[in-house]
Amino acid sequence: NAGVTQTPKFQVLKTGQSMTLQCAQDMNHNSMYWYRQDPGMGLRLIYYSASEGTTDKGEVPNGYNVSRLNKREFSLRLESAAPSQTSVYFCASSERQGREKLFFGSGTQLSVL
């Protein structure tokens, strides 16, 4: 039982490049989330998916897109990376939206030069 698996762990991009962060969970959870973590800013929600087939914007969605591919997988795409998107990204899942504890992936450290 791996929990929440995120790839890649590290990535360096040049401004304007695109990339997709992958996330998969094996706990049969309904809800999945993407957060970014910046020093002193806590965890800020980018997008979430309450259930398979639905996605919604969080607090900081600009510059990102998401896809809930199936119940297990939730990907985050940066279409044209900017230095302001340098951050640590965490995927998370929960059995039910918001009312149960979150299980986090191990994070992706992204640098945009």
Added chain:
Amino acid sequence: GENVEQHPSTLSVQEGDSAVIKCTYSDSASNYFPWYKQELGKRPQLIIDIRSNVGEKKDQRIAVTLNKTAKHFSLHITETQPEDSAVYFCAATPSGGSYIPTFGRGTSLIVHP
């Protein structure tokens, strides 16, 4: 939307001392309050949570208290150990709408041996 304030941002204690981290929230409809611990370079993990029908909850050396009238909740760690050194995040989850938790900005706890 919900707003969560967390204090202090940094807390330095001697091993064996107690540590208290405080959070306030703005949405009186919030009813689920988890606390996450994030060790350096690791993912956040839930350490304790409390729901609005309970005033206090304990788990060995950690406890959480909730005052719904004042809209604040606190994490208490007794007999601190060096392995308690980490960043701690509080969160508040509304009982309606999106049910998405809002996180505080985090407290860096340093326990000196």
